[in-house]
Amino acid sequence: MTAPLHEPTAEVAPSAAEEAAVAGTDAKAVQGRSLGRIAWERLKRDKLALTGGAVVLFLVVVALLAPVITSLYGQDPDAFHEELIDPLFGTPTGSLGGVSGDHWLGVEPVNGRDIFARILYGARISLLVGFLSALVAVVLGTILGVLAGFFGGWVDSVISRVMDGLLAFPQLLFIIALVSVMPNQMLGLTGSSVRVFVMILVIGFFGWPYIGRVVRGQTLSLREREYVEAARSLGAGRLYILFKELLPNLVAPIIVYTTMMIPTNILTEAALSFLGVGVKPPTSSWGQMLSSAIDYYDSDPMYMVVPGVAIFITVLAFNLFGDGVRDALDPKASR
């Protein structure tokens, strides 16, 4: 291995690094601080972002441990409790939608399934689709964005046209259409797992142009920087420049757009399930619970409040964290 031609690890975004260098000198004695470190120190001061991050972490743990928690709690998410339902109206007996020591958040109308247990299991679907579809979008967007920005010419033209086209599409319509024509069985998966899998792919596919555009723009401007030119003049190959010089500098915008994309994807999943084309019962999902709650908005408002608040808290936590990450990584951002 030859010695690195240039040490780009200290920089996450070049303009950021320049300003960070200035900031670093007047903060302490001349001591190099990486931008990652500076960003982390800014993030640590941002109480709202940290709260958001903590809630996100908590939700992830809760989602992972959902089976454990529900077995400790003593309720199965799919078990019917028809004895708790008023046979005349189909709504839960007792106050607040059947809240009791056994059923902390009440039970569903008609069949009496435990809402708390279903919310826990619903978190798994929301987070799974939210994270994985963002991953699909990031991978596609980064690869295609870098290709477009780095090679230019007809490669750039084709990729840019495709991105413009996808962004001008009526997206929700196409996502609904695609998810709804998918068969119930494919690739050895059945039922809800197919739907989750398809949602991840489709939401991710429609999300990549957002990241792709940013990555392309960044690559275009980075490509002309002096240090890339220096590397090139020292005989570095295309691949070296791509992976060692450009990619490390694209990490910041990619992180920012990923954190902002996850809550949007969670909302899209909930919307699809709300519209009845996403996850279907008995598998529980927040959007699907809200959609069943439409019929009970007058007689059992608790049924709609619980999944609604769950979505709200989750998305808000991601948004708070995402805003914080953006501000921390962008030295120009001022609050």
Place this chain on the structure above:
Amino acid sequence: MLAYLIRRLFAAAVMLVVIILVVFGIFFLVPKWAGVDIASSFVGKQADPAAVEAVRQKLGLSDPIYAQVWEFFKGIFAGRTYAAGGDVTHCSAPCFGYSFRSEQAIWPVLTDRFPVTLGLALGAAVLWLIFGIAAGVLSALKRGSIWDRGAMVVALSGVSLPIYFTGLLSLSVFVFGLGWFDGQYTPLEESFTGWFGGMILPWITLAFLYAAMYARITRATMLEILGEDYIRTARAKGLKEQTVIGKHAMRSTMTPILTMLGMDLGALIGGAILTETTFNLPGLGQAVLNAIKNQDLPVILGVTLITSLAVLIANLVVDVLYAVIDPRVRLA
């Protein structure tokens, strides 16, 4: 300018053709790969083979896909006749297809439902532009104040709340709880007050979400622009602060907002699916959702076409408006 317009119109037409091809692809090719027969899904679950074959013939489903696409285009301008044996259905121009599920041509469905969606989108847009931009500008001018923090907390909550939840909440409080509205849609031509009363909740709910987004963007853009050199120059010239903000800063702030407005309005006019479902409004979005659930391809094609057209036109209008608003933009 004219050359630019022509080029853009041409690009828009190409885009429309691509969209039609993609829709055809989604509904004809994907089921084929998945091994689902479209004709039998049109007829119903327990259809006898003869009925399935008749539908296949009548809709031309056994023709190659390019022939089907061509028939569709021809129908828009010249009308179309579906025939299988003695069973003939005529669909006069502009024929955007014929639904054999609901036994009706698509064009009247579109023209029936379009005003509902248009009213919803435009009414909400007026509200969200006024409140979103006002909140964003005030926040930017009074950065760090209680007002700024409060407005931004509300805005962040606004973008984190799904519209079908705020919609249900507002129905539960204002329709069921307080009884201020009856929660029913009344067509405009029946009664203006009835229509207006029925639209208030959907407008406010929809506008709340968008106002939150617009306030955030407006604030961020305004802050960035207030740091620009030409603002300093304007102040140095001794212009009144009112003029600096109102004329110089506002103009540039409007550019990204206009971009968003073009896309959002286009998408909404093509069917505010979630809002229409929540409030049970008989608009395009509701029509297309039902069509998707019933696999009623002709309706989906028709609505998608209208939606895409709305998005494309909105974007075109926005691009032209750029040049009017922002003196730095010159269309070549």
